[in-house]
Amino acid sequence: MVSKSNIASLSFKEKVGYGMGDMASNFYMGFFALFLLYYYTDVYGISAAAAATMLLVTKIVDAVSDPAMGIISDRTTTRWGKYRPYLLWMAIPYALLGYLLFLGPEFGETGKLIFAYVSYSLVMLAYTVINVPYSGLMAVIHPESGERTKAAQFRFIFASIGSLGVGASAKPLVEFLGAGDELLGFRLTIILFSVLSVAFFWYTFAVTKERVMPKKHEASIKEDMSSLFDNKSWLILVFTGVFVVIGLVARFASIAYFTKYYMGDDGTNIFLWMDETTLIISCGLLGQLFGALITPMLVTHFEKHKLMFSVNFFHAILLFFAFTISPDNLALITIAHTLGIMTFGIAITLLFTMYTDCVEYGEWKSGSNSAGLTVSASMFSLKFGSAVGGAIPGFILAAFGFIANEKQSPESIEGIRYMFNILPAVFFLLGAVLILFYKIDREKLTQIERDLSERRA
Numbered sequence: 001m002v003s004k005s006n007i008a009s010l011s012f013k014e015k016v017g018y019g020m021g022d023m024a025s026n027f028y029m030g031f032f033a034l035f036l037l038y039y040y041t042d043v044y045g046i047s048a049a050a051a052a053t054m055l056l057v058t059k060i061v062d063a064v065s066d067p068a069m070g071i072i073s074d075r076t077t078t079r080w081g082k083y084r085p086y087l088l089w090m091a092i093p094y095a096l097l098g099y100l101l102f103l104g105p106e107f108g109e110t111g112k113l114i115f116a117y118v119s120y121s122l123v124m125l126a127y128t129v130i131n132v133p134y135s136g137l138m139a140v141i142h143p144e145s146g147e148r149t150k151a152a153q154f155r156f157i158f159a160s161i162g163s164l165g166v167g168a169s170a171k172p173l174v175e176f177l178g179a180g181d182e183l184l185g186f187r188l189t190i191i192l193f194s195v196l197s198v199a200f201f202w203y204t205f206a207v208t209k210e211r212v213m214p215k216k217h218e219a220s221i222k223e224d225m226s227s228l229f230d231n232k233s234w235l236i237l238v239f240t241g242v243f244v245v246i247g248l249v250a251r252f253a254s255i256a257y258f259t260k261y262y263m264g265d266d267g268t269n270i271f272l273w274m275d276e277t278t279l280i281i282s283c284g285l286l287g288q289l290f291g292a293l294i295t296p297m298l299v300t301h302f303e304k305h306k307l308m309f310s311v312n313f314f315h316a317i318l319l320f321f322a323f324t325i326s327p328d329n330l331a332l333i334t335i336a337h338t339l340g341i342m343t344f345g346i347a348i349t350l351l352f353t354m355y356t357d358c359v360e361y362g363e364w365k366s367g368s369n370s371a372g373l374t375v376s377a378s379m380f381s382l383k384f385g386s387a388v389g390g391a392i393p394g395f396i397l398a399a400f401g402f403i404a405n406e407k408q409s410p411e412s413i414e415g416i417r418y419m420f421n422i423l424p425a426v427f428f429l430l431g432a433v434l435i436l437f438y439k440i441d442r443e444k445l446t447q448i449e450r451d452l453s454e455r456r457a
Helices: 012-044 048-057 061-076 083-087 091-101 109-140 145-178 182-207 223-230 232-262 278-298 303-322 330-366 371-399 411-438 442-457
Strands: none
Touching: 012 048, 012 091, 012 109, 012 145, 012 182, 012 232, 012 371, 048 061, 048 371, 061 109, 061 223, 061 371, 083 091, 083 109, 083 182, 091 109, 091 182, 109 145, 109 223, 109 330, 109 371, 145 182, 145 223, 145 330, 223 330, 223 371, 232 278, 232 303, 232 330, 232 371, 232 411, 278 330, 303 330, 303 411, 330 371, 330 442, 371 411, 411 442
């Protein structure tokens, strides 16, 4: 139930605390999205095709672990709540497995690939166990959609700050800490990010509350799954999320190749400590932060799903235009990238508030609150999208004859251009079209919240 004292607006401290949980996640996920494929091909010495295949195959584990973790967290009962305890329990294992991913032992070609499969699967499993409950927490942090939107805003403000910190510092840190040894540089950089992740997850645990306390979860797993797949708007949102994340991660995974081999970035600092790669990444992530900041204001004027259509469609158009920009026009490349990632900042903030709207819709229809399962299945779609987005550039590199750390052929350069611009544009366009079929509008959500408030009272 929800008592009247719990209806008070979320405090600034709690919104910041909740946001820092996603900042902790993005110290890893932002680092992986930007540099993991590059690390595997140019540093650890795995072929592009093999690394891409590994990123896809390991998602088989997530197909089971994500919904399983949602089911477990929905049925967890502790004095700290259902979802918060996992932030406390799993922070240390999460940190250690992140370090393992970049340990880089000198095995043979087959041994390196096996190590990549095992270490990446383990760190993604740890991410599931800590991030599914973290995402589920947003559905119970407050009973009102407006307050959850504010929590989502802070979540993605801090996610953007975390990604920006990674984007602005990771490459310089690798170079500085490694002193010419990229493998050592990656290993020491992930230690720094892992320590920060533990501190921030524990802070989130300490300052957040679970205000919505649904009745004891008595529905069977079969009933939960049936209710979930009857939620048509949730299904549309899941696939929209897959397309949008594929587009974003494909672009992020391509940046290091695009700047190094097409733009000719040799690592020379052009602004403060930043080379061309770091500058483009940093400006883009500043755009994402701005997008997250303005989302609540936009939501007051537009239906969420219509706004989602608009930003994804605009992003696709920007990328088709960016394909035509000359490689020596750093300013225009940076502006186009920044505006595009700004629209993603809006889209990803909307996406997670819409997921919690789907949680309430599911409870309204079935009488059972399955926040953990609903968000976990949604998390799988995002992780699957991230894996596909990270893998497709690897396959494109292999298909166009890419050879790491060599002068590229005209065909290879063309493949890099396509994977950086055209490929993401197609997926953003697919996400824009699909979200038009989403059915939970503002009027329906108001009715749902009113009815649920009466039931919980």
